[in-house]
Amino acid sequence: MSKKSNSKVLAGLERVGGFASAQELHLVLNRDSESIGLTTVYRALQSLVDEKAVDILRKEDGEAIFRLCGATHHHHLVCKSCGKTVEIEGGVIEKWAEQSGAENGFRDIGHTAEIFGICAAC
Amino acid sequence: MSKKSNSKVLAGLERVGGFASAQELHLVLNRDSESIGLTTVYRALQSLVDEKAVDILRKEDGEAIFRLCGATHHHHLVCKSCGKTVEIEGGVIEKWAEQSGAENGFRDIGHTAEIFGICAAC
DNA sequence: ACCCATAATGAAAATGGTTGTCATTTTCAT
DNA sequence: ATGAAAATGACAACCATTTTCATTATGGGT
Ligand SMILES: [Zn+2]
Ligand SMILES: [Zn+2]
Ligand SMILES: [Zn+2]
Ligand SMILES: [Zn+2]
Numbered sequence: 001m002s003k004k005s006n007s008k009v010l011a012g013l014e015r016v017g018g019f020a021s022a023q024e025l026h027l028v029l030n031r032d033s034e035s036i037g038l039t040t041v042y043r044a045l046q047s048l049v050d051e052k053a054v055d056i057l058r059k060e061d062g063e064a065i066f067r068l069c070g071a072t073h074h075h076h077l078v079c080k081s082c083g084k085t086v087e088i089e090g091g092v093i094e095k096w097a098e099q100s101g102a103e104n105g106f107r108d109i110g111h112t113a114e115i116f117g118i119c120a121a122c
Numbered sequence: 123m124s125k126k127s128n129s130k131v132l133a134g135l136e137r138v139g140g141f142a143s144a145q146e147l148h149l150v151l152n153r154d155s156e157s158i159g160l161t162t163v164y165r166a167l168q169s170l171v172d173e174k175a176v177d178i179l180r181k182e183d184g185e186a187i188f189r190l191c192g193a194t195h196h197h198h199l200v201c202k203s204c205g206k207t208v209e210i211e212g213g214v215i216e217k218w219a220e221q222s223g224a225e226n227g228f229r230d231i232g233h234t235a236e237i238f239g240i241c242a243a244c
Numbered sequence: 245a246c247c248c249a250t251a252a253t254g255a256a257a258a259t260g261g262t263t264g265t266c267a268t269t270t271t272c273a274t
Numbered sequence: 275a276t277g278a279a280a281a282t283g284a285c286a287a288c289c290a291t292t293t294t295c296a297t298t299a300t301g302g303g304t
Contacts, residue, residue: 004252021290022291039253039292042291058184063289064290077222086226088222092214092217093215096212097237104241106237106240106241109237110239112234115223115231115232116231117232118229120228159284161283185261
């Protein structure tokens, strides 16, 4: 029966596209007339992470954010002033992370990387 | 005057050696007859992070942990299981960030990048 | 269809790290 | 010494997440 809430949450993540926090997801789902409780969203996300259908990361402030596993992986260039965001190709980073991890005997390697600055308009 | 609490906290971090949470640090400091409030520990850590004297990372549960940081810019490879940390040379990343930013007309470019995985011992 | 054991759900309360408030204390220049 | 400004810390507020617990849905056995 947890199947139902799991697929609701997965659908929500698809709709969102990229990362979303549990609470954002809860809002999105209920906005679209999918009645689901916040607790259940947390539980569904937890089990989806356990079965590796969903990735979990942490924002700088410590809040957990989730995304579909296998969603196209990319990185962001964000303007510190106006928030404008550009999606960046990160092939170099993927190699760097894999290689650095492997050289040090690590497995299950993941990474985070963000670029920030001031955009031309600001 | 924040100098005083900052150096107390730095001393605490030295004593601890590796990573410590704000609350652990608060305990350690007061155990060693350094009377300092928890709020002040948080503030000192915050300002030390701002001035890049201290690194901040997140445990899996989202709690912030801190440690002394060398002056040279570098990145981290962290074990998700035991917390073991390796400092990584990030020349590739610096170039990637600078170039991606410049290509999109951004200036004052900075970046964050972390690698995580499971270490050989775990 | 009916029972019942079991799992799922979600509202509300509890938890816990972190941040905000504000009165008090310390520092420092005059 | 005096006042302004910065620093401090006890306490309360905040907020994401977890725990409780009462209710509801599910599904197999009869
Ligand atoms: Zn901008
Ligand atoms: Zn994106
Ligand atoms: Zn990447
Ligand atoms: Zn390890």
